[in-house]
Amino acid sequence: MWTFSCPIIAYGDYALEYIAQIQGKKAFIVTDKNIVSLGLLKLVTDQLDAVNIKWQVFDEIEPEPSLATIKKGGVAVGLYQPDWVIGLGGGSCMDAAKAIIILLVQPDLDPDAIIASDTYNFREKAKLMAIPTTSGTGSEATWAIVLTDADNQRKIGLGTTECTPDVAILDPVMVEGMPPQITADTGMDAVCQAIEGYVSTWGTSITEGPGLVAAKQAFQYLPKAYKDGKDLEARKEMQNAAILAGLSFGNSMAGLGHSMGHALGAMYHIPHGRTVGLFLPYTMEYLINGSEETTAKYAEIACFCGVASGSNLECAKALVAKVRSLLKEINQPLSVEDCGIDKTQYEASIPDLIDRALNEVMTMTVSRVPGVEDLGKIFRYAYEGKHINF
Ligand SMILES: [Fe+2]
Incomplete structure (x- = not known):
C-alpha cells in the first residue's frame, strides 16, 4: 500500500484569512526572531486575535535547529x-x-528518537499548521524533519507521516520581502526537490504530477522572483512550485543531490538549498551516464518544461544545461570552489563527506547507487566544476 500525505492548502492573496476558519483556543507559534522583527508574526497574531484564539510565541529557532532548542521548545x-x-x-x-x-504528547522523548515507524497521536491534543516565509523547502507539505546534532556537526533526518501539517498557508505577503539571496537559495531547493522527487525510484504517477509542474513553474518564475521580489505573480508561482515539489519528494524521496548537499552543508555551514542546487547537475550527469530509466525521466521533464526536444539523451543533457544556466542567472555557486572552500581543507574532508552521504537514505533511492569511489570522484569533480564523465 502507498499513501500520499497532503495538508489543506490555503493559497493566494489573503490566504492568512483562512486562520479565521480554524477551531481552537490556544496556538503555540514556533518561529525565529527575524520573523518577529520583520513584522510577519504580527500578521499571523492579528488573525488569531480576530477570532479570539490565544497565542504564545517561541521565537528561539536558529537556522539549523539543534536538538537542545527543540527540547527547550518542548518544555x-x-x-x-x-x-x-x-x-x-x-x-x-x-x-x-x-x-x-x-x-x-511525549515530553520525555529525545527529539532524535522521532522515528517513522512510531505513532505519536499528537492530534489528540493539537493540530499542526505551517506558514512558510520562504519558497523552496516544501516543509509545509512534508512530514520530514531535519535537525542538527550540534555536537557532531551532523544533520539528522527524522519524522513520521503524522508530521504532515493539517494546514499550510501560502500568502504572498509572507514572502514578498524575502531578500534575493534567500529567494535563490530556497528556490534552488524547490528545483532540486521537484527533479529528484520526479525521478525517485520510490516515486509513482501520484508523486510525478506535482514534481513535473513544480519544475516547470520554478524554471519560469524563480529568475523573476529573484530579480524583482515585488513581482507577486512570480512570488505566488514560486510558493506553488515549492509546495508541489514538497508533495512530490515528500511522498517519494529526494535523491543524490540532497545527500551530497546535506553532507557539505552540515560540515561547512552553507544553506541547504545552495548546496543541493550545487550538486544537482553533477548528480544528474552521474545518473544519465548509468541509468537509461532516469535519463528518460529527465527527458520527460525537459520536454514538459519546453527545454528541449529530441532523443532522451539529448533532452536529459539539455535539462542539466538548463539547471546550470538557472544557477548562473540567479548567482548561485556552480562549483564547491565557488563556495569559498579551501581546496586542501576540502580534500581532507572528503572521506567524512562520503561517509555522511552514504548514511543518507536518499543515496539509496536513485537508480544508480554510487559507492565510496564514485562519491569521492563526484565530490572532487564538483570542486573543480568538471562535468561528470563516468
Ligand atoms: Fe531540500
Whole structure:
C-alpha cells in the first residue's frame, strides 16, 4: 500500500484569512526572531486575535535547529498546552514545529528518537499548521524533519507521516520581502526537490504530477522572483512550485543531490538549498551516464518544461544545461570552489563527506547507487566544476 500525505492548502492573496476558519483556543507559534522583527508574526497574531484564539510565541529557532532548542521548545509547549502548533518561518521553523508538537504528547522523548515507524497521536491534543516565509523547502507539505546534532556537526533526518501539517498557508505577503539571496537559495531547493522527487525510484504517477509542474513553474518564475521580489505573480508561482515539489519528494524521496548537499552543508555551514542546487547537475550527469530509466525521466521533464526536444539523451543533457544556466542567472555557486572552500581543507574532508552521504537514505533511492569511489570522484569533480564523465 502507498499513501500520499497532503495538508489543506490555503493559497493566494489573503490566504492568512483562512486562520479565521480554524477551531481552537490556544496556538503555540514556533518561529525565529527575524520573523518577529520583520513584522510577519504580527500578521499571523492579528488573525488569531480576530477570532479570539490565544497565542504564545517561541521565537528561539536558529537556522539549523539543534536538538537542545527543540527540547527547550518542548518544555514551553508542555507548559502552554495549545490545541494548535504553528510553524512560522523557513524550513527550520516548520521542521522545529513538527518535532515540538510530538514533545507535547511525549515530553520525555529525545527529539532524535522521532522515528517513522512510531505513532505519536499528537492530534489528540493539537493540530499542526505551517506558514512558510520562504519558497523552496516544501516543509509545509512534508512530514520530514531535519535537525542538527550540534555536537557532531551532523544533520539528522527524522519524522513520521503524522508530521504532515493539517494546514499550510501560502500568502504572498509572507514572502514578498524575502531578500534575493534567500529567494535563490530556497528556490534552488524547490528545483532540486521537484527533479529528484520526479525521478525517485520510490516515486509513482501520484508523486510525478506535482514534481513535473513544480519544475516547470520554478524554471519560469524563480529568475523573476529573484530579480524583482515585488513581482507577486512570480512570488505566488514560486510558493506553488515549492509546495508541489514538497508533495512530490515528500511522498517519494529526494535523491543524490540532497545527500551530497546535506553532507557539505552540515560540515561547512552553507544553506541547504545552495548546496543541493550545487550538486544537482553533477548528480544528474552521474545518473544519465548509468541509468537509461532516469535519463528518460529527465527527458520527460525537459520536454514538459519546453527545454528541449529530441532523443532522451539529448533532452536529459539539455535539462542539466538548463539547471546550470538557472544557477548562473540567479548567482548561485556552480562549483564547491565557488563556495569559498579551501581546496586542501576540502580534500581532507572528503572521506567524512562520503561517509555522511552514504548514511543518507536518499543515496539509496536513485537508480544508480554510487559507492565510496564514485562519491569521492563526484565530490572532487564538483570542486573543480568538471562535468561528470563516468
Ligand atoms: Fe531540500
